[in-house]
Amino acid sequence: MQDPFYHKEKRRKKARMLDADAWLDSALFEFWNSIGRGYQRIEDFFHGFRLRxxxxxxxxxxxxxxxxxAIGAVLMLALALPAFQATASGRVNNxxxxxxxxxxxxxxxxxxRGIRSDDSYPLDKLPDYFVKATLxxxxxxxxxxxxxxxxxxxxALVNNYAGDNGTQGGSSITQQLAKNLFLSNERTWERKIKEAFLAxxxxxxxxxxxxxxLYFDRAYMGxxxxGAAAAAEYYFGxxxxxVNLAEAAMLAGLFKAPTNYAPTVDLAAARGRANLVLSNLVDAGFMTEGQVAAARRNPATPIDHASTVNSPDYFLDYAFQELQPLIAGTRSSSFTVRTTIDPVLQSYAEDAITSVLREQGEQYDVxxxxxxxxxxxxxxRAMVGGTDYGKSQFNRATSSLRQPGSSFKPFVYAEAIETMGLKPTSVVSGATRCIGDWCPRNYSGNSVGNxxxxxxxxxxxxxxxxxxxxxxxxxPIADLAHKMGVKTDFEVTRSLALGAASLTVLDMVNGYTVFAxxxxxxxxxxxxxxxxxxxxxVWExxxxxxxxxxxxxxxxxYMNQMMRAVVTSGTGRRAGxxxxxxxxxxxxxxxxRDAWFAGFTGNYVAAVWLGNDDxxxxxxxxxxxxxxxxWQKFMAxxxxxxxxxxxxxxxxEPKPFVVAEAEGDAAANQVERPPTLKPEAAIKLLDLADALEATLKSVGSGSQVAALAVTAAPAPAGL
Known part of the structure; x- marks a missing residue:
């Protein structure tokens, strides 16, 4: 029998649970009723604003x-974001x-070298008919x-749909400039969208x-x-x-498709395009048919680039590389560089190399x-990097690393004379001494004593x-070679004294210049x-x-006396x-594999290498x-x-004016080198020319120019 107290407590708990349930039901009912009443009041409030x-x-x-x-703004922002990123980067197409x-x-x-461009002409200096032809x-x-x-x-869309290419493009000049500055030439909708925002x-x-x-300066013109200025210089000189009207029309026609309408590629197409540009001038009301008639009858003719004089291309490639660090940080993209090259000496050097190889190269398989x-x-003054630049642009004078052989020995002897106090008449041992398992041999195979x-x-x-x-x-020998101007790093081996180091021809000239x-x-x-x-x-x-x-x-x-003996009685007698x-x-x-001669006179230092690329x-x-x-042929x-x-x-005792010897008909046909100014006189004339050119640019009137020309006419005394 259960305890009565237990049953009483159980009934009490059950009553409390029923009370809680009743309270929860009442609260939920009142809550939903209050929401309904609130919504009704809001609805009643806005009912007064209902429009019909x-x-x-x-x-x-x-x-x-x-x-x-709002939706469009979000979409436009999404489309414009890539274009804004292009401008925010600060990078433009170079x-x-x-x-x-x-x-x-x-x-x-x-x-x-490089691309040809010229941004030195302000817009108001460009011919009016060229600007109008472009527009x-x-x-x-x-x-x-x-x-x-x-x-x-x-x-443009209508014309393209109809199959008509038209005479004008769909992109505005601003859009074309945006593409030139920031975008690639890919033909996609994404690029066109970016182009529009950038415009x-x-x-x-x-x-x-x-x-x-900017458009006239940055557009590619074949x-x-x-740019138009560079194109005018290139196509018409x-x-x-x-430029005249016919030439301006041809230039204006290049903007659409320079590779198709370049006069050096297809002159007929270029003239046809120029004639269309002249028609556009008339249609736009910029000029009359009578004003363009002469240009139609006398179309533009480009200059013949095939007749230009050969350039020292290997040297120009070298100079272009040397130029890069000198113009770093310069905002301009067009430069004029005065070099040290002497065109007469350059032609002599080219002839010396090519003629020797042509005459005896097959005999020696070189x-x-x-x-x-x-x-x-x-x-x-001259640089020959190979026999034919058209076939190979690899510069063997500055980029090819070849072992100099015995032509490296002056560095060895110079170090010995400096540190050991030797003289040319000093007697030294010629006995064979091995370094490890390496024992050097003489060219003749015979050993010598003292x-x-x-x-x-x-x-x-x-x-x-x-x-x-x-x-x-x-x-120390390697260190001396580098101090004397050898820039190429080489491994210091036991056979270094015999020229077992990979150097360039320019390295050898740099080193020998110290002796000269x-x-x-x-x-x-x-x-x-x-x-x-x-x-x-920019730089001087x-x-x-x-x-x-x-x-x-x-x-x-001492070294010069010893190198003189090489020419008079040693292995280099043919260089005399x-x-x-x-x-x-x-x-x-x-x-x-490699044959060299490096040497100098009181006037010039020169190094020659002959060998095979493979x-x-x-x-x-x-x-x-x-x-x-x-070497002798060039120096003569x-x-x-x-x-x-x-x-x-x-x-x-040098003779004052040496005339190179020639035999037979060659003596009669030889062209004597024209007399040249002394270096000091040449420098004075060059400085005078630069000063005259700069002054002429700043002078406005013709009378002032004439007066200046008269003033500058007398040559400086002592030239």
Whole structure:
């Protein structure tokens, strides 16, 4: 029997649960009723604002319009975001991105590199008929639209649908500029959308005239030319300010498809396009039919680029690379560069290499050669990087790494003389000394005993420089070579004394220039001045920096005497020139893959390399054969009709004016090198020409120009 107290407590809990359930039901009921009453009151409140008829229609339209506007704004923002990112990055398309005109040492153009562009002409200086021809053909409503020509775009769509290419494009000039500045040439809807937004951005930030000027400067016009000014110079050999109506029409016709309408590609198509541009001028009301009639009868004719003089292309490639760090940070994209190249010496160097290979290359199974010529002050006067630039643009003078063989020995002997106090008459050991398992051999195969330093050098004995390198250490020899101007890094091996290092022809010239310049380092250089297309000077060399001395004058004198012995009685006798103190050193690798001669006179330093691009062996070609012949041939040419300078330390009396010898009919047909000015006189004339040109640009009236010309006419005294 259960406890009565237990039953009583159970009934009490059940009553409390029933009370809680009743309270919850009542609360929910009251809550939903209150919501209903609140909604009814709100409905009653807004019922007073209910519209009917026209008023309701207007409100619905506004409401839906606001909704669609919000949706459209989000969509437009999504589409515009990529275009805004392009402008926010600050990057624009560069046409690779500079244009360079190269001049020789006398100021004559010798070639160009990079793209051709010219932004030096303001809009108001361009011919009015050229500007109108462009607007009539590309964008007649340019000054009326907001960046996107809606009417022109619709017309282009209709014409395209009808299969008519039309005479005008659908893109406005601002859109074309946006594409040139920020976008690629891919034909997609995404690019067209970006182009439209960027066009509007350009219109917000630039005036119409500024946009048109940028368009004329940045548009590609075929033949590697960017901008109308560069195209006028390239196609017609004229400044853009001097083109006639026919030429202006042809230029204006290039904007649509320069690769199709370039006069150098298809002259008939270019003239047909120019005639269409003339019709556009008339249709747009810019000119009358009578005004364009003469241009129709006398269409433009481009200049013949095939008749241009050959350029020193290998040198121009080298100079273009050297130019890059000198113009870093410069905002301009068009430059004029005056170089050190001498066109006469360049032609002599090219002839020396090609003629020797043509005459005897097959006999020795050698097909390629290179030569670099500088003055003792480092100015590069000639550079031959191969036999045919059209077939191979690889520059063997600056980029090909070949072993110099015995032509490296001057660095070994110079280090020995500097540190060991030797003289040319000093007697040294020529006995074979092995370094580990490597035992050097002489070219003849015979060993020698004691021998004078000068005889060992002249006869190119191998055991002597190896023995000297053991005494001085090989690393000091490598360090000296780098101090003297060898820029290429090479491995320091036990056979370094015999030239087992990979160097360039330019490296060898740099090193030998120290001997020619009394022991002072004079690095080679090919650029003397850089200016923008507007004439602003970007860079000039610092002529006040003193040259570092790396060899004593005594060492230089001894080395020059020893290198003179190479030419007079040693392995380089074929390099001798009557009346000229020629000195140098031959070099041959052990497997006959490379043959060298590097040397100098009081006037010029030159190094010659002959070999094969695929490294196959020649037929026993040594440095004392064809390289010395080519070197001698060039130097004989180069020293005609000039003052022959002495070589420091060499007891030699140069003849004042040397004429290169020739035999038979060659003597009668030889063209004598014209007399040249002294360097000081040439520099004065060049400075005078620069000053005259700068002054003429700043002079306004013709009378002032005439007066200035009369004033500048007398030559400076002493020239």
């Amino acid at each position: 008829g026209v008023k309701r229609l207007i409100v619905e339209v506004i409401s839906d319009g606001a909704s669609f506007t 046409a690779n991105e500079i244009s360079v005109i190269f001049l020789d040492r006398y100021g004559t153009e010798i070639g160009r 009539a053909t590309e964008d007649r409503r340019f000054y009326d639209h907001f960046g996107v020509d809606v009417v022109g775009t619709l017309r 509007v951005w350009l219109e917000w930030h630039y005036s119409k005239d500024e946009i048109l000027k 033949g590697g030319n960017f 004229k400044k853009i300010t001097d 097909s390629q050669g290179a030569m670099v010529v500088t003055e003792p002050n480092g100015a590069i 021998i004078s330093l000068i005889n060992a050098f002249a006869q190119s004995i191998n055991t002597v420089p190896v023995n000297l390198s053991i005494q001085t250490g090989r690393q 310049n009394d022991g002072l380092v004079t690095p080679s250089y090919g650029i003397t001045r850089i200016t923008t297309a507007r004439g602003d000077v 060399p610092d002529l006040t920096t003193p040259h570092e001395r790396v060899l004593s004058e005594q060492t230089v004198a 020139i009557e009346g000229v103190p020629a000195v140098g050193k031959t070099g041959t690798t052990s497997d006959y 490294y196959h062996k020649t037929k026993n070609l040594t440095g004392g054969l064809l390289p010395t012949v080519a 040419y180069a020293h005609t009709n000039i003052e022959v300078k002495p070589v420091f330390g060499v007891d030699f």
